[in-house]
Amino acid sequence: MGKTAMEPAEILKTEQDIILTLKNIYDPEIPVNIYDLGLIYNIDYDPSGEVTIQMTLTAPNCPVADQLVADVNTQVGKVEGIKKVNVILVFEPAWDKSMMSDEALMELNLL
16 A cells, blocks of 8 residues: 655655755855855745745855755755755845854854
8 A cells, every 4th residue: 555645754854854955055155054054044845745945145146146056956856755846046034144043153253
């Protein structure tokens, strides 16, 4: 008998895997991963295998925007269970340092 729906624990594990993956993608200009920088605003994972990630940039004219979006697409697409990745760049609310995790602030000696 085949499974038709994912268990909540499986969904949670996939979401955690997505976050771990995002924590391995770095803004080339700042030695902190994009998750701890606060650039990821929302992760919407659907058990069908589709994930939509809303993210921003440290500045709207960020020269590495295309590369960061491509990295998120490629790396999150490798997570087990992910079939499709949609990355949506948003600039509202505007990013600022208050969105950084304590780990990121410590890494940059801002805490």
